[in-house]
């Protein structure tokens with residue numbers, strides 16, 4: 195297997211001219227300024243609201259976060275992230291040595307931004323095209339891939355790559371392709387039975403297989419466009435997010451006293467889950483396991499994640515498959531990493547820093563609502579999304595963990611160095 199990075203080395207040419215020397219000098223200088231870990235010149239991001247950085251801002255969608263207090267701790271750029279500060283990929287691109295560290299959203303990126311990387315992620319999106327339609331506009335994975343295809347076309351007509359598809363392919367082969375998908379295929383599809391019929395059509399095993407077959411096809415599209423280094427994030431334990439905890443059957447307790455009572459504008463219930471909460475009163479059980487997670491959901495997620503990891507193992511095995519030869523994939527087990535967060539000093543694991551109702555999870559953080567002050571203590575910012583503090587840990591584990599339980603079979607810093 196040839197490491198894609200080799201393409202830039204002056205291989206095979208005996209006679210080195212001055213232009214070549216100049217190029218080598220420039221590359222050496224760049225490497226020196228960017229630091230030892232800057233082995234990666236670019237990163238492209240595909241995903242949902244966990245990593246969206248503003249692609250939905252101008253869409254008719256409930257899955258938007260360009261209002262306060264979202265971004266309350268984010269001072270570097272335009273709003274639109276579904277958290278108080280930076281997302282996991284904001285930290286990752288920084289750790290990878292990209293400068294400036296933040297990638298622009300594709301929706302507002304300039305042509306000159308494309309070679310360094312852009313973010314195609316879109317809140318509410320999923321692997322399946324219908325996922326998230328309950329929330330309005332968004333870009334499903336296949337459309338995010340289409341956007342990347344357009345970006346490649348645009349790059350191929352710039353002076354740097356014009357008439358040299360091989361050079362562009364070699365360049366893209368050195369980039370990191372982060373793909374984080376699937377949460378909404380459960381939250382805003384399979385487990386939203388009022389809107390979707392997938393749960394009637396498929397059992398969890400069949401549904402996971404369906405998702406993974408679609409997913410593999412999209413990854414193959416990216417591969418065909420030049421992608422070689424993939425970071426594929428599993429779905430977190432969404433049976434434990436405040437939104438699901440708020441919907442557990444034993445919800446006959448008083449709502450949180452800090453809940454604002456003057457929700458006169460409840461026309462804007464920005465619930466990423468769409469259900470708006472409070473609709474799960476059937477089958478009341480004794481209120482004994484308030485801290486328990488929803489095992490039905492976590493078990494479906496477990497099936498999906500296991501399948502995704504097998505897919506990564508299979509695609510990494512050059513001798514077992516002909517497709518995606520030479521691709522290197524890293525699987526991030528966010529369930530495992532998430533279970534570790536208590537050990538990193540977080541004290542509030544089961545409620546959002548900003549939100550309404552039980553666990554601050556019944557309705558997500560509303561415009562101008564006052565969030566908690568001690569945001570570094572909370573794993574969850576709102577009913578669905580981690581805080582910046584948690585995102586920092588997710589990124590650090592992905593990048594640097596010495597355990598294959600976090601990043602499999604290698605970590606992102608190793609992937610970058612290949």
Ligand SMILES: *[C@@H]1O[C@H](CO)[C@@H](O)[C@H](O)[C@H]1NC(C)=O
Pocket residue numbers: 385441442443444488489490491
């Ligand atoms: C877990 O979630 C599923 C799907 O939303 C729901 O049908 C079930 O009642 C929940 N389980 C509990 C214990 O609340």
Ligand SMILES: *[C@@H]1O[C@H](CO)[C@@H](O)[C@H](O)[C@H]1NC(C)=O
Pocket residue numbers: 507511513514
């Ligand atoms: C790779 O695939 C081959 C052929 O299917 C198989 O024999 C081998 O065990 C696989 N290796 C790994 C590490 O999975």
Ligand SMILES: *[C@@H]1O[C@H](CO)[C@@H](O)[C@H](O)[C@H]1NC(C)=O
Pocket residue numbers: 289590593594
């Ligand atoms: C990665 O690990 C090394 C060695 O433990 C450490 O020096 C470095 O700060 C870590 N990098 C990140 C981004 O966590």
Ligand SMILES: *[C@@H]1O[C@H](CO)[C@@H](O)[C@H](O)[C@H]1NC(C)=O
Pocket residue numbers: 593594595596597598604605607608
């Ligand atoms: C991951 O990264 C660190 C430093 O970046 C490295 O030392 C370590 O060996 C890697 N982990 C694994 C599992 O190989």
